[in-house]
Amino acid sequence: MQETVTVNLADRSYNIEIAPNLLAQAGQYVAPFLRRKRVAILTDENVAALHLETLKNGLASAGIDATTLVLPAGESTKSWPNIQRSVEWLLSEKIERDDILIAFGGGVIGDLAGFAAAILRRGIRFIQVPTTLLAQVDSSVGGKTGINSPHGKNLVGAFYQPQLVLADVSVLESLTKRDYLAGYAEVTKYGLLGDAEFFGWLEENGAAAAAGDVAKRINIVRHSCQMKADIVARDEHERGERALLNLGHTFGHALEAATGYSDRLLHGEGVSIGTALAFETAMRLGLCSQEAPSRVREHFANMGMKYLLGHIPGDLPDADGLITLMGQDKKVSDGIIAFIMARGIGEAFVTRDVDLAVVRGVLQEALARR
Numbered sequence: 001m002q003e004t005v006t007v008n009l010a011d012r013s014y015n016i017e018i019a020p021n022l023l024a025q026a027g028q029y030v031a032p033f034l035r036r037k038r039v040a041i042l043t044d045e046n047v048a049a050l051h052l053e054t055l056k057n058g059l060a061s062a063g064i065d066a067t068t069l070v071l072p073a074g075e076s077t078k079s080w081p082n083i084q085r086s087v088e089w090l091l092s093e094k095i096e097r098d099d100i101l102i103a104f105g106g107g108v109i110g111d112l113a114g115f116a117a118a119i120l121r122r123g124i125r126f127i128q129v130p131t132t133l134l135a136q137v138d139s140s141v142g143g144k145t146g147i148n149s150p151h152g153k154n155l156v157g158a159f160y161q162p163q164l165v166l167a168d169v170s171v172l173e174s175l176t177k178r179d180y181l182a183g184y185a186e187v188t189k190y191g192l193l194g195d196a197e198f199f200g201w202l203e204e205n206g207a208a209a210a211a212g213d214v215a216k217r218i219n220i221v222r223h224s225c226q227m228k229a230d231i232v233a234r235d236e237h238e239r240g241e242r243a244l245l246n247l248g249h250t251f252g253h254a255l256e257a258a259t260g261y262s263d264r265l266l267h268g269e270g271v272s273i274g275t276a277l278a279f280e281t282a283m284r285l286g287l288c289s290q291e292a293p294s295r296v297r298e299h300f301a302n303m304g305m306k307y308l309l310g311h312i313p314g315d316l317p318d319a320d321g322l323i324t325l326m327g328q329d330k331k332v333s334d335g336i337i338a339f340i341m342a343r344g345i346g347e348a349f350v351t352r353d354v355d356l357a358v359v360r361g362v363l364q365e366a367l368a369r370r
């Protein structure tokens, strides 16, 4: 049960290996990239407690020594102070241009470590070892790295591709249901943006995968990575098509900002609620039939995912406050917000032509139902 997906980017191409128990075999995958048998690992407290020993043993079995920096877990780790701390630590560990940094964790660690790799000594190589479903299907693939600014999420960063991604699906067994489902929101995104057949497969098989079916989990990670790899190969720097991967994110980022990037709302939860709002907006704009948002909400409900504003605890800004937060999105250009809309399941497109009065109406109704 091993799958390989290749991200084709000429001399920066790399493989994504997807299988159970890959941490224990990490040494054999990492060794070919090394000039000396030593790596640096950047991880967080939660991942270190659960999996660091397995990874280190896997590396040691190929004679690879590892030095590790363990950072606090959580979105607030993706910050200026932690990028400084990481880079200074790598320098103090004498990590050189030809060495490898391993990003071992979820999206926060992957983005932070990737950015540290991008700027250390003008760029050292790094390997992604993602430990959440979200990171395995999305953030570890495609080279987006960076940190948050007090002005907003992911506003500081670089496109910088890893050398390899090791997606060990056994690690997903240690995720809470909440974290698994937050990552699953990004999985549904691939079906909803461009592959109606995959969304249909998820409607049939998503629950079994969530319950632990390993073959179905491998299929989920493989299919998601293949779709992402194809999009990234065509549009690495998000001049066009790659923006489709932000389906649900314009709404979602505003909700994350409104909840202070806190435990009140995980990124993937913002994505599932944002996706439901995006499909509702598309329907109100006459772009798709009522069936599309209904199917989205029904699948999210069946999976036990968050898809309503009422699923977010605590106060939220009003509709205009949320629209103002959308204005901080990276996709804003000349003050106009880009939205990912859809003509149906699997038929998403990018547009700057969304009437904000319709968005306001959708948000006002959704807020009123809380």
Ligand code: GLY
Residues within 6 Å of the ligand: 138, 139, 141, 142, 144, 242, 245, 246
């Ligand atoms: N997560 C969206 C992207 O990588 O483009």
